[in-house]
Amino acid sequence: MSGRWLIRRLSTNAVVLFAALVVNFALPRLMPGSPVDRFAGGAKMSAEARDALIERFGLNAPLWDQFWRYLAGTLQADLGQSFAYFPQPVSELLLRALPWTLLLLVTSLVLQVGIGYLLGATSGWHAGSRLDAGLQTLSLIFFSTPLFWVAMVLLYVFGFQLGWLPLSGAFTIGLDAGLAVRVGDVARHAILPIASLTIAQYASYQIILRNNMVGVLQEQYMLMAEAKGLSDRTLKHTHAARNALLPVVTFLGVSLAMSLTGSVFVESVFSYPGLGKLMYDSVLSRDYPMLQGCFLMFSLVVVAANLLVDIAYWFLDPRITY
Amino acid sequence: MPSRRSDRVRERRRRYLRRFARRRTALLGLAVVGVFVVASVFAPYLAPYDAASRVGEPFGSPSWEHWLGTNDIGVDVLSELMFAGRISMMVGFLAAGAIIVLGTAVGLVSGYFGGAIDEALMRVTDIVLMLPRLPLMIVMAAYLGPGIWTIVVVYSSVGWASVARQIRSQVLSIRKASFIEASRGIGTGHARMLREHVLPNVLGIVVANGVMELMFAVLAEAGLSFLGLGDPANKSWGVMLYFAQIQGAFLRGAWWWILSPGLCIALLSCSVAFIGTAINDSLSPARAGR
Numbered sequence: 066m067s068g069r070w071l072i073r074r075l076s077t078n079a080v081v082l083f084a085a086l087v088v089n090f091a092l093p094r095l096m097p098g099s100p101v102d103r104f105a106g107g108a109k110m111s112a113e114a115r116d117a118l119i120e121r122f123g124l125n126a127p128l129w130d131q132f133w134r135y136l137a138g139t140l141q142a143d144l145g146q147s148f149a150y151f152p153q154p155v156s157e158l159l160l161r162a163l164p165w166t167l168l169l170l171v172t173s174l175v176l177q178v179g180i181g182y183l184l185g186a187t188s189g190w191h192a193g194s195r196l197d198a199g200l201q202t203l204s205l206i207f208f209s210t211p212l213f214w215v216a217m218v219l220l221y222v223f224g225f226q227l228g229w230l231p232l233s234g235a236f237t238i239g240l241d242a243g244l245a246v247r248v249g250d251v252a253r254h255a256i257l258p259i260a261s262l263t264i265a266q267y268a269s270y271q272i273i274l275r276n277n278m279v280g281v282l283q284e285q286y287m288l289m290a291e292a293k294g295l296s297d298r299t300l301k302h303t304h305a306a307r308n309a310l311l312p313v314v315t316f317l318g319v320s321l322a323m324s325l326t327g328s329v330f331v332e333s334v335f336s337y338p339g340l341g342k343l344m345y346d347s348v349l350s351r352d353y354p355m356l357q358g359c360f361l362m363f364s365l366v367v368v369a370a371n372l373l374v375d376i377a378y379w380f381l382d383p384r385i386t387y
Numbered sequence: 388m389p390s391r392r393s394d395r396v397r398e399r400r401r402r403y404l405r406r407f408a409r410r411r412t413a414l415l416g417l418a419v420v421g422v423f424v425v426a427s428v429f430a431p432y433l434a435p436y437d438a439a440s441r442v443g444e445p446f447g448s449p450s451w452e453h454w455l456g457t458n459d460i461g462v463d464v465l466s467e468l469m470f471a472g473r474i475s476m477m478v479g480f481l482a483a484g485a486i487i488v489l490g491t492a493v494g495l496v497s498g499y500f501g502g503a504i505d506e507a508l509m510r511v512t513d514i515v516l517m518l519p520r521l522p523l524m525i526v527m528a529a530y531l532g533p534g535i536w537t538i539v540v541v542y543s544s545v546g547w548a549s550v551a552r553q554i555r556s557q558v559l560s561i562r563k564a565s566f567i568e569a570s571r572g573i574g575t576g577h578a579r580m581l582r583e584h585v586l587p588n589v590l591g592i593v594v595a596n597g598v599m600e601l602m603f604a605v606l607a608e609a610g611l612s613f614l615g616l617g618d619p620a621n622k623s624w625g626v627m628l629y630f631a632q633i634q635g636a637f638l639r640g641a642w643w644w645i646l647s648p649g650l651c652i653a654l655l656s657c658s659v660a661f662i663g664t665a666i667n668d669s670l671s672p673a674r675a676g677r
Contacts, residue, residue, distance in 0.1 A: 325522070
């Protein structure tokens with residue numbers, strides 16, 4: 066049973082990855098302007114130079130041939146060379162950036178779920194009350210505030226005006242100190258980016274948890290538990306909130322794609338050397354191989370996260386069979 | 388007979404409206420949206436200065452002459468905001484409209500016909516939903532080149548999927564309803580069935596979705612423009628923030644230049660969200676917990 070389920074999930078994710086590859090392959094060929102001109106970055110070229118480039122990139126081969134060659138290359142982690150950091154390979158730059166993004170993402174996800182859980186459970190438990198209305202309004206305000214602006218305001222207040230936290234980067238360049246100091250330095254640099262991500266994105270967890278909580282509270286087993294004379298505390302946390310939490314886990318997979326979105330904004334505001342910053346820079350420098358590499362890497366992260374979520378879900382709710 | 392039916396519809400509509408009006412946040416949201424619309428539609432008459440020419444000192448702080456200060460080239464920020472609101476709102480409406488039309492069409496067809504069509508459409512929908520949205524939009528926009536239409540096209544080509552999913556599940560829930568069966572029994576064609584029986588029954592969801600999509604579209608426009616994918620010649624609030632970021636508003640301490648466009652975006656999208664949730668809640672009062 067679980068084997069079939071695993072295969073099904075794996076194949077769905079494989080299809081998504083394949084779709085990302087197709088997008089990457091098709092976009093430069095569908096869009097106006099030839100890839101060769103983009104490579105030249107607007108510089109004038111002689112006809113011979115053009116032909117040489119077309120030959121070199123294999124652009125005169127049949128489309129199917131090109132696609133196979135592209136697939137084979139990608140599977141060997143050959144994503145081409147960056148225009149902006151020529152001749153560095155795209156894959157190397159991506160791997161160097163990935164850990165920083167994961168650091169921000171995972172930390173802030175934990176915080177988001179934690180805060181969303183606390184506020185959502187409280188709000189749903191007191192559904193219809195003034196507290197509930199207040200918490201809901203608050204969550205909507207945060208939900209609809211643009212993330213990059215939250216980041217800009219935090220940077221301005223805590224970085225530029227108060228000077229409490231570093232303005233940019235992930236660590237102090239050239240810092241020569243012991244491990245503990247270096248870890249502290251990295252943590253100090255990560256505070257503002259993580260805070261921005263958390264503030265701007267926790268709200269959806271609160272909203273989901275609250276609405277699930279309202280649903281759970283109408284279940285028969287809640288009445289039963291209440292009739293047993295359990296304390297409000299036990300009722301709220303072990304009976305209601307735990308059951309309301311399940312859909313949040315499903316949502317994690319979806320929301321991860323959203324948080325990745327956030328990393329582009331946060332990293333570009335704080336010049337944080339992760340995937341998002343890499344993508345932002347490649348937009349500005351029109352570094353197409355890098356852009357595509359980033360997109361592929363983001364897709365990989367999403368797929369990996371979805372698989373993790375599936376596994377977590379399976380552990381949390383043994384009833385499900387696929 | 389028809390008159391009684393329309394009476395019932397009117398009564399139901401009145402009930403929605405009453406529930407809607409009880410939400411003070413929703414009324415507040417409507418008021419804010421109204422102010423923004425008036426301010427930007429009548430920007431040429433209301434704005435104190437021309438939004439494209441130098442009218443003061445660069446980086447001038449807020450004063451009597453310039454309520455919200457000036458930017459790096461001495462343009463009055465308040466006037467710029469009013470004109471930028473036109474672009475922000477126009478792009479938002481266009482993108483949200485495209486998403487709703489596309490998503491509703493896919494959802495209706497998928498849910499109504501079912502079978503292989505449904506399977507195929509939902510497969511595509513799932514893939515679009517799972518691909519990382521912003522990176523995909525950035526890649527597409529980078530090839531299309533920055534501009535207003537780029538943002539509309541790029542955003543609507545990834546945004547329709549979630550709407551399609553919701554509409555589809557709503558269609559599925561009414562597909563087996565007796566009035567649909569009855570109508571099929573007397574030989575109503577597919578087109579007429581969709582138009583007269585299915586669509587009216589999912590309209591509530593379409594409207595609620597549309598309002599929320601408007602909020603997402605406003606935010607997406609701001610985000611993409613902030614990343615430098617907007618049109619520098621037709622400034623929106625997001626483009627203003629893009630310039631604030633790259634022209635060193637931080638270093639010059641020009642908080643008014645950073646604060647005001649962001650507040651406009653946040654206020655507009657927040658108001659739209661208030662309206663959207665109020666509509667949602669008045670359509671399904673059980674969930675609101677009252």
